[in-house]
Structure formats: structure tokens, C-alpha cells
Amino acid sequence: MLTYALFGNPNTGKTSLFNQLTGSYQTVGNWAGVTVEKKIGKLKGNQGELIDLPGIYTLNPLSEDETVAMNFLLQESFEGAVNIVDASHLDKNLYLTVQLLEFGKPLVIGLNMVDVAKRRGIDVDAQKLEEVLGIPVVPIIARSGQGLDQLQTYLAQLSDKSRRALRLNYGDAVEQAIENIEANIPDDSHNRRWLALQFLEGNPIVEKYLSENISMDALNRFKQQAEKLLNGRSLYQHIQTVRQEFVQDVMKKTVRKGKANVLLSERLDQVLTHRIFGIPIFLGLMFLIFQLTFDWLGTPLSDALDSFFAGPLTGWLEALLGAMDATVFIHRLIIDGIVAGVGGVLVFVPQIFILFFFISIIEDSGYMARVAVLMDRVMEKIGLNGKAFIPMIIGFGCNVPAVMATRSIEQPKERLITMLLSPLMSCSARLPVYALFAGAFFAENQGIVVLSLYVLGIILAFALAKLLSSTILRNEGSFFVVELPPYHTPQVRSLIRSTWEKGKGFIKKAGTIIFAGTVLIWLLSYTGPTGMDVSIDESFLAVSGQWVAPLLAPIGFGTWEAGVALMTGALAKEVIISTMNIIYFVPDVDTLKGVIMASFTPLQAYSFMAFVLLYMPCIATVAVIRKESHSLKWTLFSLVYGLVLAYLVSLVIYQVGQLLGF
Structure with a gap:
């Protein structure tokens, strides 16, 4: 099957184009870093496979995203590529295009956002651009699908076209070095001139690739000789300048600028990205979202689902088990274990999907990139930049x-700090815990209470970022560059897909991890040192919880039930609710709320929620931290600091709250 690659800068509509061409769905968002790995989809009409690579600015890797793309070029086989460029920012996008043309694979350009460019008074002559670059150029609007049939036609023909790589003249000194390096590179499946150029501009991936087969002494000597002839100018700067001059020449021949209309995006940005009012507006918007999620829309829907699980579903299952003459053990396992445990988590699905729906609107509208820009000023003060706020969101x-x-994130230490602190953000797995406790103790102010936990996580992450970036992970200077996409009216189909993609993981987890955990927890509650069908207080579950209960007493919830719930929550935070449903033998959420209200005070409940927010990442997050950091030391650090931080924060909340009479 023919394979094609999709390249482009961040915020050019690359992932939207991928979705349109393949009919499949990948995460769409208006920020750099949304596509963190290559993704594969089958082209419509079964014309081959399309690989969606991360959004990048250059092939000389500064970030992990660019490393992924560079490794793909060196290690993978493909017949051709699509380069999507933003017609309204053509000069910035064409730098990557030049590097892809030098690579030498057949290429077609998808000239996206031509409608936005026209509104900005920018007229790109696609036919002239095609003549200058010597490759097909197709004007498209990726979001609506306009022009994609023609693009796919060109794409299907790419493998039949032989194409010579672009050859820019880099001057005598560099050209001589290129020629010498080419002569030292053995027959290779890649364009040797392109390899030589990437080596000369200091691409570490190419340096490693060449060093596996070639002695680097001669290559480094040719590089040093060329640099001496540039009168102190670095080869990287020289090569970059030649490419940029070529891009500017292309722009002069193909782009005409007229009078720009005052765009709605610009008017909105005057308000939404205001230095003073921008962040309060964002917080106000988040407050509105939480009110809709937990008070106005989410709670009635969750209550209705809870009534279904506790009433009709339980009745149907009991009748079925009775007809099958099921044993008491099987009956209790299914009704008291699986239905109570898994069902107790699933009742919060409406609230989770509502929250994801509104987050998808923020992403698809283009507002998310503005939030990153807004937060850049704040992030800079704590040793990071605006890009670090994106993973947190x-x-x-x-x-x-x-x-x-x-x-x-380009700077390694900034990336590590962000990686370590991202688990402090309240993920969807914590929402069932918040919804349960906030609904029980703070029914009139659920939205405010839950929002306060989200803000608490952000504040603590910022404080720790400042501490780490000033001490053991002191950062080098960095800069923040992001293209602000135009605002879009979110498409209903896109919103539904995005919401489903975000939320289906929660449902999938309920059918796998939570299901397995629920069965295990119920078995531990059903058995004990003295045998089976024991009292819950004499079960293995209670015995294990009694070991940690004394440690939890100073922070407000020194019971074995709370200890066990937190222990099982290390697997996945949703399992906390499953555990409580099983421990307290409750048929529905309202009953569980009543039991919890008898076991906790409002102060203890808030301390418990804060502990759940902070105490440790789930197993899946721990695994990905280990993979991304390539360090067992920092993975263990993420576990230890989370536990210590959770204990200290909950201790302060509970002890100070008691002193104040709460």
C-alpha cells in the first residue's frame, strides 16, 4: 500500500486536513503540540495510507515533535508528502517547505486558509507559486473540505512523478563543503546533498545517523573549513539566511497585498487577550463552564442515570439472576460488586461529557491559543513559557x-518541569470524586467548590515550577512563539467527535481497569483471614486499610475506609468511587452521599478532595512519565513529591480549618 506523509507548521489546519482526507478522527486543537506522535489513517477511496506527523517549524530539531518528524524522514519509507501551508502566513510556512523540497521526495502543497488570507488583504497566486516551486499547489479550506478532491487527485499521482530536489546556491564555501561531504557518504537511500546540508547546519539527528556508518573526522574538517570562510558567521545562520532569501523572493513573485479588512478575530483579541482583563475573562468563562457542568446541566442528568442503575437495571439483573438460579456469591458479586462499583462511576459520565464538550468548543474556536499567550506573562515569572500551559490545559x-x-517544549528542563507538574491538573478521573463530595456537602455551590480545586492545582503547579526552575532544574533562557489562528465557529460534527474522543477513554476504563479493580476490591471485602463471607470490618480490605488509617488522622479522615479508597485510587482515581460503593454497600449515589455525610464533615470532605487532587498520578500517568523522561529517578520523584505535597496541603486545610471553627 502506498504511504504518504503530512507535514506542516502548528496551527495550519494539518490535523483537520488529515481527518478530511482519511475520514478518521484525530485530536483537533489550535495549539502547538496537539499531535504528539505520528498517526496513520487510510485515504478515502483506499488510495493508500496518510501519516499525520507533529506540527513543526523546521527539520533541525529543537523539540521532541521535530525529532519525531526528523526520525520519520530518516527511518521510514514513503512515496510522497503533503505540505499544508497557511496562506495568511505564507512566508513563515515556506521555510519548512524549502527543507522538504531539498529532501527530494514528491511533494504537493495544500494552500490552506485562502479565505482568511483574502479577508486580510492577502492574495496568493497559486498557479504562479506552483510554477516557482515546481510542484502542485492546491488552494483548500481544510475545515470545510473545499479543494480536497483536487488535492487527493494530485496526491494519488505523486508516486508516478519523478522529481529533482530543490538546489539552492549556498555560496562557494558551503557548496565545496557539500560536495566534499557527499563524496564521503556511501550510497544511501536518502538525498546525499540534503544529508550534507543538514549536517552542516548542525542537525543532531543527521549527525548521529551519519556517524553510524562514516568516520566523522573528515566531515567535521570540511565543516570547519567552510565556517572559517564565512568570516565569523555560523553555517547555521548562513544556510538559514539563504533559505529565507529564497522564501522572500517567492513571496515577491506570488503574493499581492491589498487593503485588509478589520477582522472579527482582531476585535475579539482586543478584549479576550487584554493585558488586564484577559485572565479574569478566562476565569469567568471557566466558572460558567463549571456551573453548567455541575449545577445546571450535569447534576440532573447524572441523577437520572443513577436512578436507572439503582432501579430498572438492578431489577432486571436480579430477575435474570433469579431465573438462572445464581448462587448467593454470584448474585452479590454482580449486584453489590460490579453494578455498585462500575455503575457508581458511570453515573458521572454526563458531567464528564458536558465538561469535555465545552473544552472542545474552546479548542476548536481558536481561543485556546489565546489562553497560552495570556498565560505566557505569568509562566515567564515562574521560569517557564506559555507553551507549558498547554499541556496543563x-x-x-x-x-x-x-x-x-x-x-x-524545546528547552529540556522546562519540558521536564512541565511533565512533572502536569499531574497536578484535575483530570476527568477525579471528577467523580469531586462531584460526589461536592454534591453531598456543598450542593448550593458545587461549581465554585470544584473550580477552587482546579485553581488550587494550578497555583501549586506554578509555585513548584518557580521552586524547581530556581533550584535543581534551573532553566536556560527560552522564548515563546505561537501563531494565533483566526477564530472559528466550531462545527457541530467536529464538536461531537472531539467530545466523544475525549470521553470514550473514561467509558473504556470503566469496562477494563475499573471493572477489574471493582471485582478485586469486592473479593477483598468478601474474604478475610477467617474465611469467606466475612463482615466488612474483618475483611482483607479492612485489614489493609487499618495500616494507613492512623497516618491519615491528622488530615481529617483517619478511617480504614478512606485509607482503602485512596490505596485503590492509585490504580485509577475513578476506582475511589467504586471502592466506596462496595465498602458501604450502597445501591445508588444518593445513598452513598448520605453515608459519606455521616462519615465526613464539610471540612474533612474538602481536605479529602484536595488529597485526591494531589497525592499521586494514576498508574498510566506514571508509566508515560517514565517513558517520556527516560528517567526512573524523576518518575519516583513525581510519586514522592505528590504524596508529600498532598499530605502537607490537606494538613494545612484541616488543621487551619479546625482552628477557624469550620
């Missing part, structure tokens, strides 16, 4: 992709 959905999204 992603963490509101799930901490696993949040950690992976740190690949777009």
Missing part, C-alpha cells in the same frame, strides 16, 4: 496526553 482531560504534549 490538556491535563484537565487526562494527564497521560498532557505529559506527552510536553514534547512541543
Whole structure:
């Protein structure tokens, strides 16, 4: 099957184009780093496979995203590529295009956002651009699908076209060095001139690739000789300048600028990205979202689902088990274990999907990139930049992709700090715990209470970032560059897909990890040192919880029930609710709320929620931190600091709250 690659800068509509061409769905968002790994989809009409690579600015890797793309070029086989460029920012996008043309594979350009460019008074002559670059150029609007039939036609023909790589003249000194290096590179499946150029500009991936087969002494000597002839100018600067001059020449021949209309995006940005009012507006928007999620829309839907699980579903299952003459053990396992445990988690699905729906609107509208820009001023003060806030926002959905999204951060220490602190963001797995306790103790102010936990996580992450970036992970200077996409009216189909993609992981987890954990927890509650069908207080579950209960007493919840729930929550935070349903033998959420209200005070409940927010990442997040950090030391650090921080914060909340009479 023919394979094609999709390249482009961040925020050019690359992932939207991938979805349109393949009919499949990948995460769409207007920020750098949304595509953290290559993704594969089958082209419509079964014309081959399309690989969606991370959004990048250059092939000389500064970030993990660019490393992924560079490794793909060196290690993977493909017949051709699509380069999507933003017509309204053509000069910035064409730098990557030049590098892809030098690579030498057949290429077609998808000239995206031509409608936005026209509104900005920018007229790109696609036919002239095609003549200058010598490759097909197709004007498209990726979001609506306009022009994609023609693009796919060109794409299907790419493998039939032989194409010579672009050859820019880099001057006598560099050209001589290129020629000498080419002569030392053995027959290779890649363009040797391109390899020589990438080596000369200091691409570490190419240096490693060449060093595996070639002695680097001669290559380094040719490089030093060329640099001496540039009168102190670095080869990287020289090569970059030649490419940029070529891009500017292309722009002069193909782009005409007229009078720009005052765009709605610009008017909105005057308000939404205001230095003073921008952040309060964002916080106000988040407050509105939480009110809708936990008070106005989410709670009635969750209550209705809870009534279904506790009433009709339980009745149907009991009748079925009775008809099958099921044993008492099987009956209790299914009704008291699986239905109570898994069902107790699933009742919060409406609230989770509502929250994801509103987050998808923020992403698809283009507002998310503005939030990153707004937060850049704050992030700079704590030793990071605006890009670090993007994984944190992603963490509101799930901490696993949040950690992976740190690949777009160029500075290694900034990336590590962001990776370690992303688990402090309240992921969807914590929402059932918040919804349960906030609904029980703070029914009139659920939205405010839950929002306060999200803000608490962000504040603590910022404080720790400042501490780490000033001490053991002192950062080098960094800069923040992001293209602000135009605002879009979110498409209903896109919102539904995005919401489903974010939320289906929660449902999938309920059918796998939570299901397995629920069965195990019920068995531990059903058996004990003295045998089976024991009292819950004499079960293995109670015995294990009694070991940690004394440690939890100073922070407000020194019971074995709370200890066991937190222990099982290390697997996945949703399991905390499953555990409580099993421990307290409750048929529905309302009953569980009543039991919890008899076991906790409002102060203890808030301390418990804060502990759940902070105490340790789930197993999946720990695994991805280990993979992304390549360090067991920092993985263990993420576990230890989380436990210590959770204990200290809950201790302060509970002890100070008691002193104040709460």
C-alpha cells in the first residue's frame, strides 16, 4: 500500500486536513503540540495510507515533535508528502517547505486558509507559486473540505512523478563543503546533498545517523573549513539566511497585498487577550463552564442515570439472576460488586461529557491559543513559557496526553518541569470524586467548590515550577512563539467527535481497569483471614486499610475506609468511587452521599478532595512519565513529591480549618 506523509507548521489546519482526507478522527486543537506522535489513517477511496506527523517549524530539531518528524524522514519509507501551508502566513510556512523540497521526495502543497488570507488583504497566486516551486499547489479550506478532491487527485499521482530536489546556491564555501561531504557518504537511500546540508547546519539527528556508518573526522574538517570562510558567521545562520532569501523572493513573485479588512478575530483579541482583563475573562468563562457542568446541566442528568442503575437495571439483573438460579456469591458479586462499583462511576459520565464538550468548543474556536499567550506573562515569572500551559490545559482531560504534549517544549528542563507538574491538573478521573463530595456537602455551590480545586492545582503547579526552575532544574533562557489562528465557529460534527474522543477513554476504563479493580476490591471485602463471607470490618480490605488509617488522622479522615479508597485510587482515581460503593454497600449515589455525610464533615470532605487532587498520578500517568523522561529517578520523584505535597496541603486545610471553627 502506498504511504504518504503530512507535514506542516502548528496551527495550519494539518490535523483537520488529515481527518478530511482519511475520514478518521484525530485530536483537533489550535495549539502547538496537539499531535504528539505520528498517526496513520487510510485515504478515502483506499488510495493508500496518510501519516499525520507533529506540527513543526523546521527539520533541525529543537523539540521532541521535530525529532519525531526528523526520525520519520530518516527511518521510514514513503512515496510522497503533503505540505499544508497557511496562506495568511505564507512566508513563515515556506521555510519548512524549502527543507522538504531539498529532501527530494514528491511533494504537493495544500494552500490552506485562502479565505482568511483574502479577508486580510492577502492574495496568493497559486498557479504562479506552483510554477516557482515546481510542484502542485492546491488552494483548500481544510475545515470545510473545499479543494480536497483536487488535492487527493494530485496526491494519488505523486508516486508516478519523478522529481529533482530543490538546489539552492549556498555560496562557494558551503557548496565545496557539500560536495566534499557527499563524496564521503556511501550510497544511501536518502538525498546525499540534503544529508550534507543538514549536517552542516548542525542537525543532531543527521549527525548521529551519519556517524553510524562514516568516520566523522573528515566531515567535521570540511565543516570547519567552510565556517572559517564565512568570516565569523555560523553555517547555521548562513544556510538559514539563504533559505529565507529564497522564501522572500517567492513571496515577491506570488503574493499581492491589498487593503485588509478589520477582522472579527482582531476585535475579539482586543478584549479576550487584554493585558488586564484577559485572565479574569478566562476565569469567568471557566466558572460558567463549571456551573453548567455541575449545577445546571450535569447534576440532573447524572441523577437520572443513577436512578436507572439503582432501579430498572438492578431489577432486571436480579430477575435474570433469579431465573438462572445464581448462587448467593454470584448474585452479590454482580449486584453489590460490579453494578455498585462500575455503575457508581458511570453515573458521572454526563458531567464528564458536558465538561469535555465545552473544552472542545474552546479548542476548536481558536481561543485556546489565546489562553497560552495570556498565560505566557505569568509562566515567564515562574521560569517557564506559555507553551507549558498547554499541556496543563490538556491535563484537565487526562494527564497521560498532557505529559506527552510536553514534547512541543524545546528547552529540556522546562519540558521536564512541565511533565512533572502536569499531574497536578484535575483530570476527568477525579471528577467523580469531586462531584460526589461536592454534591453531598456543598450542593448550593458545587461549581465554585470544584473550580477552587482546579485553581488550587494550578497555583501549586506554578509555585513548584518557580521552586524547581530556581533550584535543581534551573532553566536556560527560552522564548515563546505561537501563531494565533483566526477564530472559528466550531462545527457541530467536529464538536461531537472531539467530545466523544475525549470521553470514550473514561467509558473504556470503566469496562477494563475499573471493572477489574471493582471485582478485586469486592473479593477483598468478601474474604478475610477467617474465611469467606466475612463482615466488612474483618475483611482483607479492612485489614489493609487499618495500616494507613492512623497516618491519615491528622488530615481529617483517619478511617480504614478512606485509607482503602485512596490505596485503590492509585490504580485509577475513578476506582475511589467504586471502592466506596462496595465498602458501604450502597445501591445508588444518593445513598452513598448520605453515608459519606455521616462519615465526613464539610471540612474533612474538602481536605479529602484536595488529597485526591494531589497525592499521586494514576498508574498510566506514571508509566508515560517514565517513558517520556527516560528517567526512573524523576518518575519516583513525581510519586514522592505528590504524596508529600498532598499530605502537607490537606494538613494545612484541616488543621487551619479546625482552628477557624469550620
